[in-house]
Amino acid sequence: MDLLNAILVDDEVFTRKGLIKLIDWEACGFRIVAEGDNGEDALELIRSIRPDLVITDIRMPILDGLELIRQTVRDPGASPAFILISGYDDFKYAQQAVRYGVHDFILKPIDEGEFSDTLRRLGRRLRQEREAKEREERLQSGAMIEAIVTGAADEAFVAEWEKRLQLAPGENLYYLLAELNDGPGWPSSKDNGPFSRLGELVRETLRRLTGESRPFYVYEHRNRIGVIVPERALRPFGGKIRPFAEALVQSFQAGDGRLFVYVGRPVSRLSALREAYETAKETLPYKYVYDDSGIVIYGELGGQPVRYLGADQSLCGELLEHMEELRFDRLQATVDALFRDFRDKRCAPEAVKMNIDQCVLGMIRIIRGMDGDERALSCLEPMMSWHDSNLSLGGLKRLFTAFATECGRYIAELRKDRQKGGIQKIRAYIEEHYRENLSLKSIAAKFYINPVYLGQLFKRTYGIYFNEFLLQLRVNEAKRLLRQTDLRVYEVAERVGFSNPDYFVTQFEKLERVTPGEYRSRLLKEGASDGTNR
CATH class of the missing domain: 1.20.272 (Zinc Finger, Delta Prime; domain 3)
Known part of the structure; x- marks a missing residue:
């Protein structure tokens, strides 16, 4: 939780120090940033520090508490909340304090619990008011930027906003486009992680870098954030835009992704902001040229164009x-x-x-x-x-x-899937055409595949070489013919794809341990023997 700034004003130093020790300020959401022992000094502190809260005694020399409040209220640049402390139960003081909008009137001796509760309630209210104010400022500043860059703003509108920006005469303005790249999972929507809060992250980073208490005016483009950067924000960087941009890129606390910045030509009047915006847009095509740094500055392009033709x-x-x-x-x-x-x-x-x-x-x-x-x-x-x-x-x-x-x-x-399907087709072809004069080379040619690769694939898929598979098919069919027909051996050989009967006999015997004739004779003997036993 961000702590709110408070100053403590009392002419008695022991009262101030005692109050600082009595209250757990951080637990209540505040920190004491300064002390004053009279109203006049306190007024200067208020004007320089711009605190969120002033805790003051009523009775003080030079300028009492009520007069301090009255003069502060008259200053449009300062609007702290006030808590009045008094050792006197004076109804008139309380009435006057209410007229000035004082948050609370606390009597001495101070009760720690009561005072802490008052601070917590006030802290919640101040944060809500701050958030509402910031939301309103974002809406107004966004509308202002849009009106100027689109040419819809009149002179009176521009003059009013020049006062709000508190621009010095002749002070340059830059328009900077900030773009978050390489988010997690390469999201296509800016409503993801840091993309959805890029504007606030940029504001926080700029405040931290520059120490600037005045707000940075930001406008949400489609997938980028536009920021008006007044020249005074560059003072910590020697008045130069490049070290400012480098610090912004290096210090950006997005948690992930890279910040790219594109900076247009500086202009000396708010009414010329459109030119600053248009020149910032002209730097966008150079994004990949300056990918290493993520910084593209219009004034540094040197007239070197980008190419719209592709690579080799x-x-x-x-x-x-x-x-x-x-x-x-x-x-x-x-x-x-x-x-x-x-x-x-x-x-x-x-x-x-x-x-x-x-x-x-x-x-x-x-x-x-x-x-x-x-x-x-x-x-x-x-x-x-x-x-x-x-x-x-x-x-x-x-x-x-x-x-x-x-x-x-x-x-x-x-x-792999195609090869698996292809080898199944090849096997089916072999099973259908095994009676023909098949060879690994002829099948490979038919299926447009390398014969050596086909042999390896067949063995890897079915665990048997092609020639062994083909021989097994032919011998199994030959056995069926020998059992079921009275075809001669040479006729069986021809039917199952062997043009040479002797070679058929040799291969049959190699696989079955008997010749085709012996295989048929054994079947006849077993059949006769079985009939005799009956």
Whole structure:
């Protein structure tokens, strides 16, 4: 919880020190930032510190408590809450205090519990009022920026806001666009994590860096935050915009992601803010050129244009080939070369998008050509919508590499499935045509596959070599014919695919340990023997 600032005013030093020790200020939501021993000194403290709360005694020399409140109320720049402390139960004082809007009137001796409760209640009210004020300021400042950058603001409107900004004569204004990149999971919506509170995070960071008590005026663009940066905010950085931008990028406390900033040309009048905004927009195409720093400043571009043509077209072809061949080391090297080409050729984001989309569509075509479904890829959605997100060149490279690697692995799975289905078709073909003059080479030619690879695949799938499988089919059919027909051996050999009867006999005997004739004779003997026993 952010502590509220309070100052303590009493002409008796022992009373002040005793009160500081008596109350657990932080537990009540406050911290004592200054002390005063008279009303005049307290008035100067109020004007310089702008505290949230003033705790003052009524009776003091030079300027009493009520007069201190009265003069403070007249100052439009100061609006602290007041708690009056008095050793006298004076109804008139209490009445006057109420007229000035004093929060509470506390009698001495002070009761610790009562005073602590008063502080807690006041702290809750002040925070609610602060939040409401900040919400109102955000709405008003957003409307102001929009009116000026769109040319809808008249002179009176601009003059009023120049007073609010408290601009010194001739003080330069910068318009800065802040963009959060590489959020978790590459979200496509700014309503995710730090994206949804980017404006407040930028405000907090700027206050911390500059020590500026006056607010920074912020406007929410579609996926960026626009900030008016007055020249006075650059004083801690030697009046220079680059060290200011570097400190903003380095100190940004988003928890994740990278902050990119784009800075337009400085202008000396609020009415010229549109020019500052338009020149800030002109720096956006240079995003990937300055990916290392994340800072693009209009005045430093030097007239060097970005390119809207893509990178080396051959790299996409190489990338697809390495992906299909599962050569992930070469795939990574090609991705590195592609993204190096983007940077070296000063490619605009639109050119990068064209090349990336071309490669992605090539991968999807390969998957579909293998009867795959690209929707099975976990990286598909972020890859297809990456240009709707804020990604640095490095973040895009990581996403693209992950997508290409996942595509390669999916293609390998599809290839295995196709091979499994293909070998089943080959087996079915062999079982149907085993009576013909088959060979591994002829089958491989028919199915457009390397014969050596086919032999290996057949053995790996079925645990038996092709020639052994073919011989088994033929011998099994020969045994059936020998059992069920009176065909001669040479006729059986011809029926099962052997053109040479002697070779048939040799192969049959090799597998069954008997010749075809012996096999038939044994069947006849067993049949006769069985009939005799009956």
